[in-house]
Amino acid sequence: MFNKATLKMQQLLWLLLSLSITFTxxxxxxxxxxxxxxxxxxxxxxxxxKKHWPFPKLWLRLPITFAGGLAVLATYGSLFGRxxxxxxxxxxxxxxxxxxxxxRDFIIMVILGYFLTVNTLLFTQAIWVILTxxxxxxxxxxxxIVTSHAGSTYSDAENLFTWKAQAKLAGHLLLxxxxxxxxxxxxxxxxxxxxxxxxxxxxxxxxxxxxxMEPGNISQLxxxxxxxxxxxxxxxxxxxxxxxxxxxxxxxxxxxxWHISSEKLDIPVESLETSGPATDYTITxxxxxxxxxLMLDLPTNLPANAVVKHxxxxxxxxPVRTRIRYDGRSYxxxxxxxxxxxxxxxxxxxxxxxxxxxxxxxxxxxxSEHKSPTDIIQAALTMFIEQxxxxxxxPPRLGRxxxxxxxxxxxxxxxxxxxxxxxxxxxxxxxPARIVTGYQGGExxxxxxxxxxxxxxxxxxAEVWLADQGWVRVDPTSAVSPNRIESGIASALPDSNLLPxxxxxxxxxLKKLYLNWDxxxxxxxxxxxxxxxxxxxxxxxxxxxxxxVWEDIGLILVLVLITLMAIIxxxxxxxxxxxxxxxxxxYLQFLNKLEKTGLKKLAYEGVTDFSKRAxxxxxxxxxxxxxxxxxFSSSQYAKQGEALIENKRTLTLLxxxxxxxxxxxxxxxxxxxxxx
Amino acid sequence: xxxxxxxxIAKASEVILGKEQQIKLALACILARGHLLIEDLPxxxxxxxxxxxxxxxxxxxxxxxxxSDLLPADILGVSVYDRNAASFKFHPGPVxxxxxxxxxxxxxxxxxxxxxLEVMEEAQVTIDAMTxxxxxxxxxxxxxxxxxxxxxxxxxxxxxxxxxxRISLGYPNAASEQQLLKNNGGRExxxxxxxxxxxxxxxxLQAICHNIHVSDELLDYLQTILKYTxxxxxxxxxxxxxxxxxxxxxxxxxxxIAGRDHVIPEDIQAILPSxxxxxxxxxxxxxxxxxxxxxxxxxxxxx
Numbered sequence: 019m020f021n022k023a024t025l026k027m028q029q030l031l032w033l034l035l036s037l038s039i040t041f042t043x044x045x046x047x048x049x050x051x052x053x054x055x056x057x058x059x060x061x062x063x064x065x066x067x068k069k070h071w072p073f074p075k076l077w078l079r080l081p082i083t084f085a086g087g088l089a090v091l092a093t094y095g096s097l098f099g100r101x102x103x104x105x106x107x108x109x110x111x112x113x114x115x116x117x118x119x120x121x122r123d124f125i126i127m128v129i130l131g132y133f134l135t136v137n138t139l140l141f142t143q144a145i146w147v148i149l150t151x152x153x154x155x156x157x158x159x160x161x162x163i164v165t166s167h168a169g170s171t172y173s174d175a176e177n178l179f180t181w182k183a184q185a186k187l188a189g190h191l192l193l194x195x196x197x198x199x200x201x202x203x204x205x206x207x208x209x210x211x212x213x214x215x216x217x218x219x220x221x222x223x224x225x226x227x228x229x230x231m232e233p234g235n236i237s238q239l240x241x242x243x244x245x246x247x248x249x250x251x252x253x254x255x256x257x258x259x260x261x262x263x264x265x266x267x268x269x270x271x272x273x274x275x276w277h278i279s280s281e282k283l284d285i286p287v288e289s290l291e292t293s294g295p296a297t298d299y300t301i302t303x304x305x306x307x308x309x310x311x312l313m314l315d316l317p318t319n320l321p322a323n324a325v326v327k328h329x330x331x332x333x334x335x336x337p338v339r340t341r342i343r344y345d346g347r348s349y350x351x352x353x354x355x356x357x358x359x360x361x362x363x364x365x366x367x368x369x370x371x372x373x374x375x376x377x378x379x380x381x382x383x384x385x386s387e388h389k390s391p392t393d394i395i396q397a398a399l400t401m402f403i404e405q406x407x408x409x410x411x412x413p414p415r416l417g418r419x420x421x422x423x424x425x426x427x428x429x430x431x432x433x434x435x436x437x438x439x440x441x442x443x444x445x446x447x448x449x450p451a452r453i454v455t456g457y458q459g460g461e462x463x464x465x466x467x468x469x470x471x472x473x474x475x476x477x478x479x480a481e482v483w484l485a486d487q488g489w490v491r492v493d494p495t496s497a498v499s500p501n502r503i504e505s506g507i508a509s510a511l512p513d514s515n516l517l518p519x520x521x522x523x524x525x526x527x528l529k530k531l532y533l534n535w536d537x538x539x540x541x542x543x544x545x546x547x548x549x550x551x552x553x554x555x556x557x558x559x560x561x562x563x564x565x566x567v568w569e570d571i572g573l574i575l576v577l578v579l580i581t582l583m584a585i586i587x588x589x590x591x592x593x594x595x596x597x598x599x600x601x602x603x604x605y606l607q608f609l610n611k612l613e614k615t616g617l618k619k620l621a622y623e624g625v626t627d628f629s630k631r632a633x634x635x636x637x638x639x640x641x642x643x644x645x646x647x648x649x650f651s652s653s654q655y656a657k658q659g660e661a662l663i664e665n666k667r668t669l670t671l672l673x674x675x676x677x678x679x680x681x682x683x684x685x686x687x688x689x690x691x692x693x694x
Numbered sequence: 695x696x697x698x699x700x701x702x703i704a705k706a707s708e709v710i711l712g713k714e715q716q717i718k719l720a721l722a723c724i725l726a727r728g729h730l731l732i733e734d735l736p737x738x739x740x741x742x743x744x745x746x747x748x749x750x751x752x753x754x755x756x757x758x759x760x761x762s763d764l765l766p767a768d769i770l771g772v773s774v775y776d777r778n779a780a781s782f783k784f785h786p787g788p789v790x791x792x793x794x795x796x797x798x799x800x801x802x803x804x805x806x807x808x809x810x811l812e813v814m815e816e817a818q819v820t821i822d823a824m825t826x827x828x829x830x831x832x833x834x835x836x837x838x839x840x841x842x843x844x845x846x847x848x849x850x851x852x853x854x855x856x857x858x859x860r861i862s863l864g865y866p867n868a869a870s871e872q873q874l875l876k877n878n879g880g881r882e883x884x885x886x887x888x889x890x891x892x893x894x895x896x897x898x899l900q901a902i903c904h905n906i907h908v909s910d911e912l913l914d915y916l917q918t919i920l921k922y923t924x925x926x927x928x929x930x931x932x933x934x935x936x937x938x939x940x941x942x943x944x945x946x947x948x949x950x951i952a953g954r955d956h957v958i959p960e961d962i963q964a965i966l967p968s969x970x971x972x973x974x975x976x977x978x979x980x981x982x983x984x985x986x987x988x989x990x991x992x993x994x995x996x997x
Contacts, residue, residue: 621995624960656956657907 028181029164030067033118033127034060036157040135041108043150047141048105049093055086056112063115074116083113100140107134124165131158145542152192159188201582205575207568208551226306227265227455231478232275233416233424236434236455240411242473245304246457247312248540250468252298258459259503260350262315262479262491263471265456267329269365271445273373274420276438276453278331279365285328288355288362288489292318297350302343302543309333312456312471314348315491321345328362329452330354343548356488358450366450366483374421374442381446391449391484395492398443402436402497405429409436409499433502436494437478450483454491458503465537601669605650608676612643615681625651639679646675698899699951701890702750709746709883710739712870719861719968720747720835722947724896725903728858728940729814729834731799731972738863740837744795745884747835751896752889753792754829760802762845766809769794770819771826784824789813792829792893796836800846810834811853831897851975858940859965860972899950906946907956914997915959916941919966922994923974928986930975937973944969959996966991 038060041053065071074082086109087097094102111130118127135154138147163184226246227239247263268276279285297314311324311332320326321344324334334342355362384394408430417423421442424435431439437453444451458477460469479493496503551568558566558574566574609619617635619628629647633640653668699721706717720743723730732740741757748755758769771787788794789810796810813819814834819826836857839846854860866874877883891899916938924932933941945961952961967987976986 620992622992624958624963624996626958626960627963651958652956654911655907655909655958657909 025164025167025179027067028184029124029161030063030118032157032161032164032184033124033131034064034115036135036154036161037111037131039150039154039157040131040138043138043147044104044108047138048101048108051089051093052105052108055089055109059112059115063118066116073119079113079116082116083110086110086113104134104137104140107137121165124161128158128162128165131161143547145539156185156188156192159191160184163187163191197582198579201575201578203549204554204557205571205578207571207575208549208554226308226473227310227476229266229308230275230277231268231434231438231453231455233413233420233431233435233438236432236476236478239476240432240474244473246306246471246473246475247301247303248468248470248543249314249460250300250302252300253295254297255462255469256297256314256350259496261459261469262454262477262493263312263457263460264315264317264331264454265310265312266454267327267331267481268453268455269329269368271369271442273370274416276441279327279329285361286359287326287328288330289357290316290318290330290355291353292316292349292351294349294351297348298345299348300343300345302341302540302548303338304341305339307337307339309335309337311338311344313346315350316352316354317346317348319345319347341543341548343544353487354489355483356486358483362483363450366452367445367448369442369445374419376419376422376426377439377442378446380425381443385447391447391482394447394449395444395482398440399492399494399497402440402494407431407436407498409433409495409502433495434478436498437480440492440494441480444480444482452481452489454479454481463533463537463540465534468537468540470536601650601653601665601672604669604672604676605646608646608650608679611676611679611681625654636681639681642675642679646672646679649675698891698895699953703951705750705887705890706743706746709887710743711873712866713739713743713863716743716861716863717747718948718951719859719965722944722951722965723859723968724751724831724833725900725947725950726858726940726943727831727833727900728943729836729856731854731857731860732835732837732863733840733860734837734862734864736839738865740863741795741797742884743863744793744835744837746887748793748795749884749887750890751793752892753831753896754893755793755795756788756791757795757797758788759797760799760806762801762803762847764802764806766806769796769806769810770813770821773822773824782822784821784826786819786826789819790826790828792831792833794832794834796834798838799836800838800848802847804847804850807847807849807853811856814856831893831900851973854972855934855936857972858944859968861968903943903947903950906949906954908942908946909956911997912945912957912959912962913942915994916945916962918997919962919990919994922990923970926990926993928976928989933970933973937970941966941969963991 037056041056045053066073087106090102090106090109091097094105096102097106111127111134114127114130118124132155135151135158138151249263266278269279270277296318299314301312303311311321311334313332316330317326317332320332321334323336324332324344326332358366384397388394388397406429409432410430411432413431413435414428416428421439424431424439425443434455441451441453455476455478457471457475458479459475460471462468463470477495479491479495481489481491483489493503554571555566555568558571562574612619612632615636617632623631625647629643632643632647636643649668649672653665653672702721703714703717706721707714710717720730720732724747730744732743734740745755745757758764767787769787769789771785771790773782773784775781776783799807799810802810813828817828817830817832819828838849865871919941920933920935920938923929926932941962942957944965945957948961948965949955949957971987974987
């Protein structure tokens with residue numbers, strides 16, 4: 019029943035409910051005290067309404083407000099930037115609850131609520147976030163509905179007193195906005211890159227390979243189940259032991275760490291000869307805030323906006339800060355850099371002096387024992403196989419001479435230990451060598467026929483240069499743990515507890531569920547989030563014409579919106595109720611026929627009066643007009659007997675009459691007489 | 695049924711020349727069991743119309759000329775002491791009849807007017823704690839001069855509401871007037887006129903009228919009209935639910951006269967000026983003219 023107090027309560031609860039949903043999303047992104055802060059003030063506001071507590075006075079509100087601001091400052095060290103300013107906004111919204119009383123206050127709160135809710139998208143645009151904030155938007159709209167109806171005296175407002183009715187109307191309102199949303203989504207001109215600057219802290223927390231490698235880097239990365247990229251293959255997927263995704267190539271050795279060669283791009287690229295079939299694929303790369311574009315060893319094409327460095331590493335001109343998609347074509351069989359330039363030779367033999375004496379001794383011993391570099395390589399691999407080397411994610415810390423310590427002492431390490439010590443050995447033995455980092459393998463998602471490559475698939479391997487053969491890939495990790503390369507990291511590590519759950523091999527059901535979910539996510543990324551300028555242009559070219567250019571899209575958008583608005587306004591301004599009664603529909607057809615002769619039934623004109631007027635103008639058809647009108651009039655106003663049967667009979671008869679009714683052309687003479 | 699109503703109208707038209715529409719409206723008012731107010735200038739045939747109707751319908755007829763010194767007892771009746779019976783004896787006034795013609799009702803004082811209007815409402819007279827029933831059917835046809843004339847007590851709105859319809863006659867057209875001048879005003883015809891029905895038949899007709907079908911669609915239309923008068927700024931106050939009921943009853947009678955067993959929107963449109971005209975006060979303070987009613991009708995679409 020109508021009750022002002024209930025209505026006020028509903029209004030408040032809608033607001034608190036939807037804000038709670040929004041704050042739930044924020045628990046993943048903002049410091050946890052912010053949502054807790056909201057819960058406290060929301061509860062307070064609820065009790066004010068429920069127990070009729072007084073609203074807090076200004077002397078209390080003012081200090082709380084300052085304290086809230088200071089708390090944000092203390093937590094984030096600033097009031098600016100994405101995280102800090104959103105936290106401040108969220109805190110102030112929570113406080114605003116304490117002075118939300120009047121209709122105007124509620125309207126302001128709803129609008130602020132919309133803004134806060136939509137801002138969750140600055141952090142992530144995953145499907146679950148979209149679904150969750152849609153709920154919050156429905157709730158806010160319902161609050162708006164209750165607010166606008168609170169003072170209404172219309173009896174219609176009584177239909178809106180239940181939660182269900184309010185939610186339903188809010189849902190309807192939002193659904194009605196869907197066509198316009200779709201038009202804007204498809205047609206709003208996409209501009210590559212953000213239009214406005216997003217604060218730098220927005221890119222924190224992106225993980226990926228770095229441009230240097232220290233023992234421990236990659237094993238740290240391997241603990242993350244975050245997705246690095248997805249690769250869709252157009253041709254057959256190569257076997258796991260061929261899936262080397264090339265990332266940064268490291269040349270410089272400085273003590274513990276290895277670095278990329280230089281940022282210079284004018285060094286000639288190594289020569290590449292390919293053979294065998296090509297492998298075509300499309301990569302959707304997650305943002306990692308660096309320039310690397312990962313490609314399968316070895317690519318022959320370049321994605322847009324990218325360059326290749328002399329060591330065949332593909333980099334983009336801009337750091338990858340949004341999810342991007344590019345095509346690749348690679349050959350698994352190749353000969354790379356048969357002629358070694360002086361620059362590269364120097365670089366690939368570089369070692370810091372006076373380090374790791376034991377390792378140098380070992381290398382010198384091998385050089386004296388073996389004649390060809392191939393034998394030396396074999397000797398190194400044999401050492402890894404025969405001696406008790408262990409592949410583990412939790413290697414012990416290495417001492418002052420890291421390579422010596424690893425090779426002769428701990429013998430426990432991850433791929434970066436093996437790759438770096440191997441390259442060190444080779445260089446000490448005078449064989450040009452370098453470290454390649456990247457990803458190895460990937461998980462096949464059978465639902466979408468694509469590979470999911472995670473940070474846990476990060477890997478490091480070596481390339482050595484041999485005369486006649488050029489750069490040859492040698493993966494010392496495969497000597498220690500063949501499983502890592504053949505079937506992925508999960509099978510290579512016995513102590514799988516350390517690995518993220520989704521990379522493990524137990525729980526097949528969970529795994530399957532996860533793979534299904536990932537293929538949905540992949541579709542979402544490709545078609546919704548990845549809908550960029552290129553896709554938009556492609557789509558419009560397919561639909562409209564090949565000649566469309568970027569500038570036309572705005573025009574198309576305006577035209578489509580105008581058309582849409584025109585259609586909606588036509589239905590609104592036509593001021594005709596939608597006719598559901600079939601008898602009325604048939605009668606309307608009859609009226610439409612008459613309208614062509616200029617005879618229009620006026621809104622206030624009765625059926626019988628109109629039929630008299632029409633009969634006078636069309637005397638030849640007077641009897642038909644009168645018959646139809648009388649039938650319709652009596653169906654509307656006369657007493658109905660067996661309602662159903664009678665109605666049906668009337669309808670059939672009326673349909674027949676209206677169907678046969680055709681306007682006969684009056685000759686001009688008659689027309690004149692009639693007009694007279 | 696239509697034959698009967700047509701015969702009544704035809705007979706009355708022999709006396710009241712060229713006023714078929716007004717005769718029909720008056721008949722509709724009687725069929726809907728309402729009282730009729732005829733407003734026009736003196737000498738337009740108001741009394742003749744009332745008299746003719748009573749004759750044609752075979753009803754007892756009494757006429758009271760209202761004047762400023764007329765007292766309630768003059769129309770209701772009076773108790774007189776009877777010396778032989780040693781008691782008071784009630785002498786019924788002219789109100790004890792089927793049709794009471796209250797001529798120039800607005801010349802009487804409000805006291806007398808309200809005495810009559812009470813009788814109209816209750817159809818009985820109470821004097822000295824004795825209640826006397828009036829004969830059935832009973833209705834009042836009152837005539838009045840336009841209130842702008844000198845020496846009148848205009849009826850207040852609350853009492854105007856007691857009359858189901860208010861009509862006016864207007865000047866006759868040339869042909870009718872010539873005829874009228876020829877036969878000396880038709881007084882002779884009036885004297886010779888024969889009733890078409892009797893009072894019992896009239897009651898049957900009234901019962902039939904009561905049962906004329908009104909569909910929900912039509913009620914929608916009626917309600918839209920009522921709502922419009924309540925929301926429009928053109929009127930001081932909207933039509934009351936009683937006015938709505940009156941409109942419905944008159945529309946039923948109008949449909950019956952047209953020979954239909956159901957009401958159509960045109961019926962409402964036809965009777966609305968007569969039924970709503972004296973109940974609606976336009977914002978300018980004058981009672982609404984036919985013009986503003988037809989504007990109203992044009993503003994309301996038939997659903």
